[in-house]
Amino acid sequence: MNWKNIQHCYIILIVYKMKGQNNIILKGSIIKLDTKGVMQRYKIKVHLNSVTSESVHLGVFLAIVGGFLDAYTFVGRGGVFANAQTGNIVLVGIEISKGDFVQALMYVPPILAFVLGVVVTEIIKKRSPLILIRDSARVILIIEIILLFIIGFLPNTVSDSFVNVVISFVSSVQICTFRKLVDSPYSTTMTTGNLRTASYEAYIAITKKNRESGIRSLRYFTIIFSFLFGAFVGGRATIYIGDKSIWIAAFILIFSLILFSIDEKICNSV
Structure with a gap:
C-alpha cells in the first residue's frame, strides 16, 4: 500500500x-x-512519520547546528551571521543610502545563495524519487553534510565571503525542508519567530489553563535553548579549533541522518 x-x-x-x-x-x-x-x-505510521522530520529531538539537533553555524561565521568568518538574510538586506539598504553601491553589492551574494537554496529544495522535493532516495529531507541532510565537510577542507586563502555564501545556501535548504515542529511552523536557523510563538503559547497556557499551549511553548523554548547551546559550542569550538570546527556541525547532521535510517527500518517492519 x-x-x-x-x-x-x-x-x-x-x-x-x-x-x-x-x-x-x-x-x-x-x-x-x-x-x-x-x-x-x-x-x-503517523507516529513514525513524526519521529524524524517533524520531531522535537530532530529539531533540537538542527537548532544546535543552526546556532553553531551562526557562531562559526560570526567568530571565525568576518563577524557576520550567515543564516538569516535580514541583516544583509538591511546592510544593502544602508550602503545604498551612503551612495556606496560597490559595498552594497558585497552583501548580495549571500542573499542570492539563500534564494538558490529555496529553488534547489523545491526541485529536490519533486525529484528525490529519481535519485534513488525517496525522502527529500534525507537528501537535504546529505547535501548539508557534504558542503560542511568541504568548507572544513578549504585552505585559509579562500575568502570568508565565499564560505559565508555556502553557509547561507546550507541554511536556506535546512529552513525550507524542516519547517514544522510536530504540528506548528518553526525555524531551526533563527529564533525570532520561535521566541514569539513560545511567548504567545506560554501566555495562553497561563491565562487560559491550556495544556496544549503549554506543551507547544515548552517545545519552542527547547528549540530556542538548543540554538543557544549550539551558538555556545560553535563559538568555543571556532576559537580553539578554528575553521575545521565546522566538522562538528557536520557530525551532528550525520547523527540526524541516522534517525531517518532507523525510522525507515521501523516503518518497513510495520
Missing part, C-alpha cells in the same frame, strides 16, 4: 464501517474490513 494515501483509505474504511458494512468489493474481490487493525497501523 502507498502510505501517502493511507489516511484517505482509512477514512473510506471508516465510512463503510459506520454504514454497517464489514466487507468491501474492490475490482471483483471481496475484502473483509479490519478497521481496528487499519487504525492501529495508521496511528503507528
